[in-house]
Structure formats: structure tokens, C-alpha cells
Amino acid sequence: MLNSLPFLKEGEAFPDPSSGPKEGLLAWGGELSVSRLRTAYRSGIFPWFNEGNPVLWWSPDPRCVIFPETFYFPKSMRRFTRRYTVHFDEAFGAVVALCASRPSTWITPAMQEAYEALHVKGMAHCVAVREKGELVGGVYGVCVGGIFCAESMVSLRPNASKVALWALFNVFNRGLVFVDAQVPNPHLMSLGAQLMPRDKYLDYVAREKNNPCGVGV
Known part of the structure; x- marks a missing residue:
């Protein structure tokens, strides 16, 4: 499943959440820095993943x-x-x-x-x-x-x-x-x-x- 999603390199921009799948999984990878998280929340995106998994970024529809x-x-x-x-x-x-x-x-x-x-x-x-x-x-x-x-x-x-x-x-x-x-x-x-x-x-x-x-x- 992850192979079909954008992989975020450090500092790379998020995909547009408005065009993401309804279940909400937009991208994976990237870092949990203050600047990354600030950008995520101000874009309607949040991280959600389990221990041992890569960072997953979500914006579900509906909210x-x-x-x-x-x-x-x-x-x-x-x-x-x-x-x-x-x-x-x-x-x-x-x-x-x-x-x-x-x-x-x-x-x-x-x-x-x-x-x-x-x-x-x-x-x-x-x-x-x-x-x-x-x-x-x-x-x-x-x-x-x-x-x-x-x-x-x-x-x-x-x-x-x-x-x-x-x-x-x-x-x-x-x-x-x-x-x-x-x-x-x-x-x-x-x-x-x-x-x-x-x-x-x-x-x-x-x-x-x-x-x-x-x-x-």
C-alpha cells in the first residue's frame, strides 16, 4: 500500500489533502519536527502510526x-x-x-x-x-x-x-x-x-x- 503513496523526504511539501482518498492516508515518511507538524496541522493533516511503522500522514473525509x-x-x-x-x-x-x-x-x-x-x-x-x-x-x-x-x-x-x-x-x-x-x-x-x-x-x-x-x- 505504501508503494502507491507519496514518500516525503525531509522538508518536502505535503500532497494537497483536498484531493486525497476519503479514508485519509495521504503520504508517508518525513520527520516529526516542529516545523513539519506545524505545517501539517495548518494544512488539515495529522500524523498517526503505530510503533515500528513509518510516519503516516492523514486527512480523512469526513472529519x-x-x-x-x-x-x-x-x-x-x-x-x-x-x-x-x-x-x-x-x-x-x-x-x-x-x-x-x-x-x-x-x-x-x-x-x-x-x-x-x-x-x-x-x-x-x-x-x-x-x-x-x-x-x-x-x-x-x-x-x-x-x-x-x-x-x-x-x-x-x-x-x-x-x-x-x-x-x-x-x-x-x-x-x-x-x-x-x-x-x-x-x-x-x-x-x-x-x-x-x-x-x-x-x-x-x-x-x-x-x-x-x-x-x-
Whole structure:
């Protein structure tokens, strides 16, 4: 399959995602540098691959997104916002490591290092969820203007990752348009996610990529 895809040499440009296959696999190879990742996200592309495989670059059609106004967080869940505390950009590496600790993770050590470098440059952010000081969940991702491209979420306690999303929409919202959840699954759809055609998603990226980050304190 890879033989039929473009191979990216270091510094080589990405293929146009708008003309890519619907499943989204655009190219392989290249490096996980800050500049490469910045270009990828600002082009509607993200890396996704398993340990031992080459770097794979994706832009699926459709895209799974969650708008603030459609995020489903019932009143019965609000008690968890009092049980936990939320913190923006606290212990970024620990949140990524917690996500990577799950079985069958795709978050390799190289990926962890790459996103920590993005965080240092102010492009990657996280919400840490704590209970009595202990890190029990969170979410991390990359900001493209008002789009928060969520890379991974994790819960060690009930609904901790949902509280992290709630915090993005309700506590740390500084112009958040939507959370990009990339590919759908039943859990995301139960939270109010919807499918957006890739062309529409790329239009949003083009409008937002030069705007200030939509989340923060």
C-alpha cells in the first residue's frame, strides 16, 4: 500500500489533502519536527502510526468534530466538575505520558517528544484533570486558531476526560470554534460529535490558522 503513496523526504511539501482518498492516508515518511507538524496541522493533516511503522500522514473525509453548542454534558455530570479540578497547560508531558500508558497506544516515545517540543513552542496544549492533587485524566492537542485538534484523551477516574472537554468549552474557551476529534467512534458521537466534510473542514482551517489560539487562560 505504501508503494502507491507519496514518500516525503525531509522538508518536502505535503500532497494537497483536498484531493486525497476519503479514508485519509495521504503520504508517508518525513520527520516529526516542529516545523513539519506545524505545517501539517495548518494544512488539515495529522500524523498517526503505530510503533515500528513509518510516519503516516492523514486527512480523512469526513472529519469528526465537536462544536461547543452541541457538546453533550448532561446536568447529572456536573457533580464531576466539582469533584475534579482542571488546569490548563499544567504538566503537559505527564498528560501525554498518561495517554500513552494505555494498552495498544499509538503514542510512541518519538510522538511524545515531538508534541512536547510543540508545547514548548506554544502550539500544543493540554487540560489536566486532578482529584485531590492526583492526575486522573486529561486531553492534549494542537491549536490551529479557533480549532483545537485533540490528539488523545484519558480517564483514570469516572468521566475525567469528559470534564477535560467540558473545561475546554466552558473554562478555557478563548474563541474556540470546535474540537477536531479527527475520526469518529461511538463514544465521541455520544458526546455530540458530528461529521464534517473534509472540504468544509479545510475551509475552517484556512480561515483560522492565522488567528490566536482559541483556548487558554
